[in-house]
Amino acid sequence: MTETIRRTSRVRASELLGRNWLNTGGKQLSLEQLRGKIIILDFWTFCCINCLHVLDELRPLEDQYSDVLVTVGVHSPKFEHEADPDALAAAVERYEIEHPVLDDPELITWQAYSARAWPTLVVVDPEGYIAASLSGEGHVAGLSSLLDELIAEHEDKGTLHRGDGPYVAPEPVSRTLRFPAKxxxxxxxxxxxxxxxxxxxxxxxxxxxxxxxxxxxxxxxxxxxxxxxxxxxxxxxxxxxxxxxxxxxxxxxxxxxxxxxxxxxxxxxxxxxxxxxxxxxxxxxxxxxxxxxxxxxxxxxxxxxxxxxxxxxxxxxxxxxxxxxxxxxxxxxxxxxxxxxxxxxxxxxxxxxxxxxxxxxxxxxxxxxxxxxxxxxxxxxxxxxxxxxxxxxxxxxxxxxxxxxxxxxxxxxxxxxxxxxxxxxxxxxxxxxxxxxxxxxxxxxxxADTYNGxxxxxxxxxxxxxxxxxxxxxxxxxxxxxxxxxxxLDADGNTLLVxxxxxxxxxxxxxxxxxxxxxxxxxxTQRPLTPVKAGEFGLSVSFQAPTGQKLDYRWGDPTQLQVSSTPADLITSGAGATEGLYRTLQLNADITEGVLHITARAAACDGDPGEDIPMHAACHLYQQDWGIPVVLDDVGDQELNLDLRGLK
Incomplete structure (x- = not known):
């Protein structure tokens, strides 16, 4: 039986709230209007190279499952310039995004879904419940398996509605150049x-x-x-x-x-x-x-x-x-x-x-x-x-x-x-x-100070x-x-070319x-601060190898955490790179606010549980970077758990 990573509890998806919608022909969307479809919420920001990778990763899924799947890009800006609606509209055109995009400059929907990193993907089933949450890139194969599972399940229940989605293509514009770069x-x-x-x-x-x-x-x-x-x-x-x-x-x-x-x-x-x-x-x-x-x-x-x-x-x-x-x-x-x-x-x-x-x-x-x-x-x-x-x-x-x-x-x-x-x-x-x-x-x-113009x-x-x-x-x-x-510098040496x-x-x-x-x-960058308590602080990252893969222990522990902070003295001990996905940190009580920088990695190879990994098996590295803004508080959390997950 094929296994996928899904929430064991039925958690109702939050409403999609923001300033405006793009690629909908001027219409405002709600979860109720999308009921009966499988939804992938793609939390992205247009500065982020990883987010741009995910846009391209999702295109084949959008084509293959076009009658049952609706991708909604939730644009959650990192930089001040990215909150400009004209800049977002240009980015949606530039990257040829062919799905609805919610403009969420105040991070309302970002917070409602507890997103912590760009990119984050949340899958919502046809009844409006969260089926899975994923961070980072490289989840296409796993998403495909999950989509097949949800399609079969909700066709049997009669809760899947096939047909066109809400995407409305913008009018094309003819130009000599289009978003020139260099x-x-x-x-x-x-x-x-x-x-x-x-x-x-x-x-x-x-x-x-x-x-x-x-x-x-x-x-x-x-x-x-x-x-x-x-x-x-x-x-x-x-x-x-x-x-x-x-x-x-x-x-x-x-x-x-x-x-x-x-x-x-x-x-x-x-x-x-x-x-x-x-x-x-x-x-x-x-x-x-x-x-x-x-x-x-x-x-x-x-x-x-x-x-x-x-x-x-x-x-x-x-x-x-x-x-x-x-x-x-x-x-x-x-x-x-x-x-x-x-x-x-x-x-x-x-x-x-x-x-x-x-x-x-x-x-x-x-x-x-x-x-x-x-x-x-x-x-x-x-x-x-x-x-x-x-x-x-x-x-x-x-x-x-x-x-x-x-x-x-x-x-x-x-x-x-x-x-x-x-x-x-x-x-x-x-x-x-x-x-x-x-x-x-x-x-x-x-x-060229791009976002400052x-x-x-x-x-x-x-x-x-x-x-x-x-x-x-x-x-x-x-x-x-x-x-x-x-x-x-222009050829005459007296003018600049921009x-x-x-x-x-x-x-x-x-x-x-x-x-x-x-x-x-x-x-x-102003994002919601996570209250944490000074002193001993536990950091863990959850990872489960996708179906058909297993952790690769041939060279030792195949997982790693890299931890640092801004300011550097926020962490008094426990910073640096070590094997494993759990770390005990000591947080400095003299610091009031900062950012925890966390990189998690895990290596998995194709193979069945209980069997040796074949010599020429394909191997995969899963990696995600987080920047978690924190505020030190006497009643704050004493631990933080993040997800590094792969589906297949």
């Missing part, structure tokens, strides 16, 4: 043209060359249809390409392609031969990358992944950059919070920096934590600058000092839940989910012409933009002699 200037002739810019026309699933007027499409690669197809420019397919990089001419002649593309939703790197128009796949097998199951007890180390890149899984590559210093393409691997390198000549793919854990931790490359790395640039010294979007941070990976190991340093940013709009001293400056970055000839760095400038401490020392400073170059996702994603255009901005100074304060 751009680079042409610095040599491509297919007879040396003018203009290469642009990731993300919403049209293609790469284009724009003329100097920023409107004329000189040439394009990609049919405009979403998919993965190599071949001629007219028939090739991409899926939400983001970053693009032009190889040095000598390298391009050697490898047979000129342009490298971060084909984000396909989890691949693609190559374009500008002369022939041919599109090829360079790296990635199309399967989203997770950390290796056998390494669940340790963090992913940097190093080579081999020279067969088409056999290697990637995870949402967001930007690519040719590094003269490294002699390789650097890849911002947003889905695993790491930097990779790809050598076009040898085809070697490697992890260059980042443990794979999400957060803001500086140090040597193999020790650093990133959070959805989204933008890259290289300065004249060879150092790599990174827009680390989920920590609202500007980071630099120092690679130019030959005597020292590459090391990560944070210039702006505090952590996953700290953001704002503030200029001045870098330690006090704040941004909000930046996606793009570019180094200028004077040594300063510009940042601004272009920011970081200038390190330097010596003025009169010999005085000028302290490091963050200033604002421009604002009032609609989600700028990239910024670069990719204004939500305005579907590239625009020029004059570089001002004086920079505006802005201080609109610093903000933390």
């Amino acid at each position: 751009a680079i200037p042409l610095n040599r002739t491509l297919n007879g043209s040396a003018e203009g810019f290469l642009v990731a026309d993300t919403g049209h699933h293609r790469v284009v060359q724009l003329g100097p007027d920023l409107e004329t499409v000189v040439q394009a690669w990609g049919s405009g249809g979403k998919g993965h197809t190599d071949g001629p420019a007219e028939t090739a397919q991409f899926n939400e390409p983001q970053g693009i990089s032009l190889l040095p001419e000598k390298i391009a002649d050697q490898v047979g392609y000129d342009i490298v593309v971060a084909d984000t939703v396909n989890h691949r790197l693609r190559g374009i031969n500008a002369s022939t128009g041919e599109v090829s796949t360079l790296a990635g097998n199309g399967v989203q990358r997770l950390l290796d199951a056998e390494r669940t007890r340790t963090t992913q180390v940097v190093g080579s992944l081999g020279t067969r890149p088409l056999k290697i899984s990637l995870s949402s590559p967001w930007d690519v950059l040719w590094s003269d210093n490294l002699g390789s393409v650097v890849v911002a691997m947003a889905g695993t919070h790491q930097l990779f390198t790809f050598d076009p000549v040898t085809s070697e793919l490697a992890v260059y920096a980042g443990t794979g854990l999400e957060g803001l931790v500086d140090g040597e490359a193999e020790e650093a934590w990133f959070a959805q790395t989204s933008g890259l640039t290289e300065d004249s010294l060879g150092d790599l600058w990174i827009a680390d979007s989920e920590t609202s941070a500007l980071r630099v990976l120092r690679t130019s000092v030959s005597s020292a190991a590459p090391a990560v340093e944070t210039l702006i940013g505090e952590g996953l839940y700290d953001f704002g709009f503030r200029d001045g001293e870098p330690a006090q400056a704040r941004m909000q989910h930046p996606l793009g970055v570019t180094a200028l000839p004077d040594g300063s760095v510009l940042v 601004a272009i920011r400038r970081y200038k390190a401490e330097h010596t003025a012409p009169d010999g005085t020392t000028v302290p490091a400073e963050v200033s604002t170059v421009a604002r009032g933009l609609k989600e700028p996702s990239d910024v670069l 990719v204004e994603t939500n305005a579907h255009q590239l625009i020029r901005i004059a570089v001002p002699d004086e920079y505006l100074t802005v201080d609109e304060g610093a903000t933390q």
Whole structure:
């Protein structure tokens, strides 16, 4: 008999309350109107790469069970900008979401369902009772089994209603560009043209060359249809390409392609031969990358992944950059919070920096934590600058000092839940989910501060012409933009080019002699605080291997907890990484509020209970990150239980 994880008690689902509904033709929905359907509530926020993964994971289920299943996206914003209804409407269009979306800016429905992490999935049966709750990604197979079970059960009871759901498609809009993401200037002739810019026309699933007027499409690669197809420019397919990089001419002649593309939703790197128009796949097998199951007890180390890149899984590559210093393409691997390198000549793919854990931790490359790395640039010294979007941070990976190991340093940013709009001293400056970055000839760095709708400038401490020392400073170059996702210097060196994603255009901005100074304060993500008691505190994570899988004990305990806090001294003992899914912490009574950062992992392999795991069995790593805001209270909880569950 097939088993699934379901609630043993019948808990009535709470009403769906929020500000407004999208994708319903203007109608307001209620649970009563959806009675008779199986409902998947997808608690998401559009900044979150894991949430974007789940949107794509759910699409096949929505097609397969279209007459009985209604997916409802409950948008529960993390950042202030995400609470803007226009920004949410743009995100729903950009990610081609084809189900109703509830706008829940006050987290009313989020709290009613006790959601604690993005993404969270809640399954509601046709009678309005909660059937299952799941955190994180990778639950499609299990959801399919659960849906089959619920369909059979409620058809027998006569409580299942087949037919169309409440989704109403919006009217299509014709545009030259649709949600462009990244751009680079042409610095040599491509297919007879040396003018203009290469642009990731993300919403049209293609790469284009724009003329100097920023409107004329000189040439394009990609049919405009979403998919993965190599071949001629007219028939090739991409899926939400983001970053693009032009190889040095000598390298391009050697490898047979000129342009490298971060084909984000396909989890691949693609190559374009500008002369022939041919599109090829360079790296990635199309399967989203997770950390290796056998390494669940340790963090992913940097190093080579081999020279067969088409056999290697990637995870949402967001930007690519040719590094003269490294002699390789650097890849911002947003889905695993790491930097990779790809050598076009040898085809070697490697992890260059980042443990794979999400957060803001500086140090040597193999020790650093990133959070959805989204933008890259290289300065004249060879150092790599990174827009680390989920920590609202500007980071630099120092690679130019030959005597020292590459090391990560944070210039702006505090952590996953700290953001704002503030200029001045870098330690006090704040941004909000930046996606793009570019180094200028004077040594300063510009940042596309996406959710603040601004272009920011970081200038390190330097010596003025009169010999005085000028302290490091963050200033604002421009604002009032609609989600700028990239910024670069125009060919004349006197103007900036900005990719204004939500305005579907590239625009020029004059570089001002004086920079505006802005201080609109610093903000933390405001979510309901969990009251906890100081002193001994128990933390446990529940996990049950999906049907047809078993925990993999071949290398020891296959589970791990990584625990830290903001501020760091909130936890006086018990922080760090250990095996097992239970931990006893000591919480500091002198701290009033903070955030517990928890990462749980479990490795399971295909196999039957009581039998040895076959040598070549497929293995799976389940992982979820939580940030739990807490307030210390004498009558607070003394333990916290979270769920890391897989269904199959």
